[in-house]
Each structure stands twice: as C-alpha cells, then as structure tokens.
Amino acid sequence: MSTAAPRNRTAAASAGRYGRIVTMVVVAAFFLLPILGFVMLIFQSEEGLRSGEGGLFGIGALSWENVVYSWNELSKFGPGDGHVFQRWLLNSVVVATSGTIIAVVAAIPAGYAFARLRFRFRKAFLFVTLLAMVMPNTVLVIPIFLEVNAIGAIGQLWPVAVIMGFFPFGVYLAYIHFMTTMPHELLEAARIDGLGEVKTFFQIGVPLAKQAIALVAFFSFVANWINFFLPLALLTSSQENKLISIGIQELIGASPMFNATVAAGLDVKLYLPQLALATVVSMLPLMAMFLGAQRFLVKGQTVGAVKG
Known part of the structure; x- marks a missing residue:
C-alpha cells in the first residue's frame, strides 16, 4: 500500500487544524480588540484623545497619571x-x-x-x-x-x-x-x-x-x-x-x-x-x-x- 494516501490525510488534517486555530484567533481578536481599546482609554487624557496623540489605541500616550486624574475627577x-x-x-x-x-x-x-x-x-x-x-x-x-x-x-x-x-x-x-x-x-x-x-x-x-x-x-x-x-x-x-x-x-x-x-x-x-x-x-x-x-x-x- 502506498504511503502517499496516509501522508495526504495527515496533511489535510493538519491544514484543517491550523485553519480552525486561525479562525478562532480572528474571532477572538474581533471581540478582544474593542475591549482592549476601551480599557486603554482610562490611561489616556481627553486632550490626547482629541488630538489623536499616541497613534493606534493611543499607546504612545498611556500614562498612570491620567488614571489618577480621572479618578480624582470621578471623586469630585x-x-x-x-x-x-x-x-x-x-x-x-x-x-x-x-x-x-x-x-x-x-x-x-x-x-x-x-x-x-x-x-x-x-x-x-x-x-x-x-x-x-x-x-x-x-x-x-x-x-x-x-x-x-x-x-x-x-x-x-x-x-x-x-x-x-x-x-x-x-x-x-x-x-x-x-x-x-x-x-x-x-x-x-x-x-x-x-x-x-x-x-x-x-x-x-x-x-x-x-x-x-x-x-x-x-x-x-x-x-x-x-x-x-x-x-x-x-x-x-x-x-x-x-x-x-x-x-x-x-x-x-x-x-x-x-x-x-x-x-x-x-x-x-x-x-x-x-x-x-x-x-x-x-x-x-x-x-x-x-x-x-x-x-x-x-x-x-x-x-x-x-x-x-
């Protein structure tokens, strides 16, 4: 019996497995990225959001000082x-x-x-x-x-x-x-x-x-x-x-x-x-x-x- 058929089945199974993994990663990213972006908002300032400072998700403008300021404003x-x-x-x-x-x-x-x-x-x-x-x-x-x-x-x-x-x-x-x-x-x-x-x-x-x-x-x-x-x-x-x-x-x-x-x-x-x-x-x-x-x-x- 030729070994080509088992190899083809193994390759097809691996391709299907990787396809399912990629699909799940894409679906997870579709839901997680908006949540991640929302959480990052607490590390930004209103001025930075208006000016678009920090690039994608405002990563360059993230600061713990902004969290402290926002908490103080909430407390007031x-x-x-x-x-x-x-x-x-x-x-x-x-x-x-x-x-x-x-x-x-x-x-x-x-x-x-x-x-x-x-x-x-x-x-x-x-x-x-x-x-x-x-x-x-x-x-x-x-x-x-x-x-x-x-x-x-x-x-x-x-x-x-x-x-x-x-x-x-x-x-x-x-x-x-x-x-x-x-x-x-x-x-x-x-x-x-x-x-x-x-x-x-x-x-x-x-x-x-x-x-x-x-x-x-x-x-x-x-x-x-x-x-x-x-x-x-x-x-x-x-x-x-x-x-x-x-x-x-x-x-x-x-x-x-x-x-x-x-x-x-x-x-x-x-x-x-x-x-x-x-x-x-x-x-x-x-x-x-x-x-x-x-x-x-x-x-x-x-x-x-x-x-x-």
Missing part, C-alpha cells in the same frame, strides 16, 4: 464634597451581597424540598417557580414599587436587597442538582438511621451541594449587580442611596459628550477617560466574583448531566 462628582461614585459602589456591594446570601439561603432548601420531598401541591409550586423564572423583571417593577411605597420604604436599600433575594432560577438550579447528584439510597439510609428531614438536609444535602451553592451565588450576584430597573424605580429619591448600575447612567447623562445642556450646570465635567474608568471599576467586583467561584463553576457545569 456629586453634590457637596462629591464621592458619590464610591458610595454607589459600596451600596452595590452591600445590596448585591445581601441579596445573594438571601437567595442562597432560600434557594438551596427549596430546591432540596422540590427534588427529594413529597408534599401536597409540590408540582404546582414547582410550576409557579418555573413561571416566575421566565417572567421578565420589567413586568414586576410597578407592583413592587407600589408595595414598597405602601410601607414607606422608597429610597432605602434594604427593600432592594430583600427583593433581590427572590431568585427562582437559583431554586431551579438547586432542584436539578439534588435530582441528579443525590442518590435516593443515601436518603433512605439516613432515614433508616433515624435522621429527620432537617438533619438529613444539613448533614447530607448541604455537603453535596457545594457546586450548586457556588452556581446560585454567582448567578445571583451577577443578576443583582447589573439589575437596573428595580434600583431605578426604588432608589431615585436619594442621590447617595443609588447603585452603580444606575449611577453609570447618571454619569453618562451628565457628560458634555452626551448631554451638553445638563453638563453646562455642573462644576465637574466627565469625559470619555473618566467614563471608561468608572465602567472598568464597576466591573471589578464581577471579575473578583468570577475568579473566586471559578473552581466551583467549572465543576458545576455538569449539574443536571446524565451519566452515560
């Missing part, structure tokens, strides 16, 4: 002594973290109950959970506003944190986890040993739910951090109690680049480098959350998978 923004941007960040951390804790504490037991307990109207409750999961958040904004307004809590942070703890998607994740990863025989053995349902959950269910807890915490925190309509409806009455999700919009709306009329009456005017810095800083908690939960997220990707 707001009434009085400013520093509302830092306050917005702190508010978002507190509210998003509190909502995440409530979501985890509520979702894990609920998912366990749906998966491993048998009680009346179980399927009806599960259906309602799935219905709430697919319901758009914008539909609930007005009813929630009316309820919070009825108790006189508009402009306060705690109702937002409590409402963000309502996370039906986390209940569904926990339900799928306990349905697929917890052997029924293990529960039967625990009950034979005399463990009640509560002890069985804490001694067996919780230790087996680390990946589900990480998934629920991650997705809940991200959803809380980027939530826009709920903070916009409930926190517009107080400048200091806003969250970073609506604060970024306010910064953009007060920039001469987008709203010259509003910016004309402000002492501090924010331009593209300051807006880019505010956006990048607002993304850092999400990046930290992702890096911290990455090990569990990789393992948690198989939640709900069926072994073959």
Whole structure:
C-alpha cells in the first residue's frame, strides 16, 4: 500500500487544524480588540484623545497619571464634597451581597424540598417557580414599587436587597442538582438511621451541594449587580442611596459628550477617560466574583448531566 494516501490525510488534517486555530484567533481578536481599546482609554487624557496623540489605541500616550486624574475627577462628582461614585459602589456591594446570601439561603432548601420531598401541591409550586423564572423583571417593577411605597420604604436599600433575594432560577438550579447528584439510597439510609428531614438536609444535602451553592451565588450576584430597573424605580429619591448600575447612567447623562445642556450646570465635567474608568471599576467586583467561584463553576457545569 502506498504511503502517499496516509501522508495526504495527515496533511489535510493538519491544514484543517491550523485553519480552525486561525479562525478562532480572528474571532477572538474581533471581540478582544474593542475591549482592549476601551480599557486603554482610562490611561489616556481627553486632550490626547482629541488630538489623536499616541497613534493606534493611543499607546504612545498611556500614562498612570491620567488614571489618577480621572479618578480624582470621578471623586469630585456629586453634590457637596462629591464621592458619590464610591458610595454607589459600596451600596452595590452591600445590596448585591445581601441579596445573594438571601437567595442562597432560600434557594438551596427549596430546591432540596422540590427534588427529594413529597408534599401536597409540590408540582404546582414547582410550576409557579418555573413561571416566575421566565417572567421578565420589567413586568414586576410597578407592583413592587407600589408595595414598597405602601410601607414607606422608597429610597432605602434594604427593600432592594430583600427583593433581590427572590431568585427562582437559583431554586431551579438547586432542584436539578439534588435530582441528579443525590442518590435516593443515601436518603433512605439516613432515614433508616433515624435522621429527620432537617438533619438529613444539613448533614447530607448541604455537603453535596457545594457546586450548586457556588452556581446560585454567582448567578445571583451577577443578576443583582447589573439589575437596573428595580434600583431605578426604588432608589431615585436619594442621590447617595443609588447603585452603580444606575449611577453609570447618571454619569453618562451628565457628560458634555452626551448631554451638553445638563453638563453646562455642573462644576465637574466627565469625559470619555473618566467614563471608561468608572465602567472598568464597576466591573471589578464581577471579575473578583468570577475568579473566586471559578473552581466551583467549572465543576458545576455538569449539574443536571446524565451519566452515560
């Protein structure tokens, strides 16, 4: 048998492999280059951007001093002594973290109950959970506003944190986890040993739910951090109690680049480098959350998978 055919197949396989690599590199560059250019904006000055100083991406004009200047300008923004941007960040951390804790504490037991307990109207409750999961958040904004307004809590942070703890998607994740990863025989053995349902959950269910807890915490925190309509409806009455999700919009709306009329009456005017810095800083908690939960997220990707 001639060796030409195997060589041709090997060459074709290598060419196909290199072709796929080149395609992936091109696609990655298509998405990464705009992000890289945006991040580089925080190291530039407004004057340098206008003059085109530094060449491609302004690399020749990058300076840490520009970052310090942009941060100082952000700190001056707001009434009085400013520093509302830092306050917005702190508010978002507190509210998003509190909502995440409530979501985890509520979702894990609920998912366990749906998966491993048998009680009346179980399927009806599960259906309602799935219905709430697919319901758009914008539909609930007005009813929630009316309820919070009825108790006189508009402009306060705690109702937002409590409402963000309502996370039906986390209940569904926990339900799928306990349905697929917890052997029924293990529960039967625990009950034979005399463990009640509560002890069985804490001694067996919780230790087996680390990946589900990480998934629920991650997705809940991200959803809380980027939530826009709920903070916009409930926190517009107080400048200091806003969250970073609506604060970024306010910064953009007060920039001469987008709203010259509003910016004309402000002492501090924010331009593209300051807006880019505010956006990048607002993304850092999400990046930290992702890096911290990455090990569990990789393992948690198989939640709900069926072994073959």
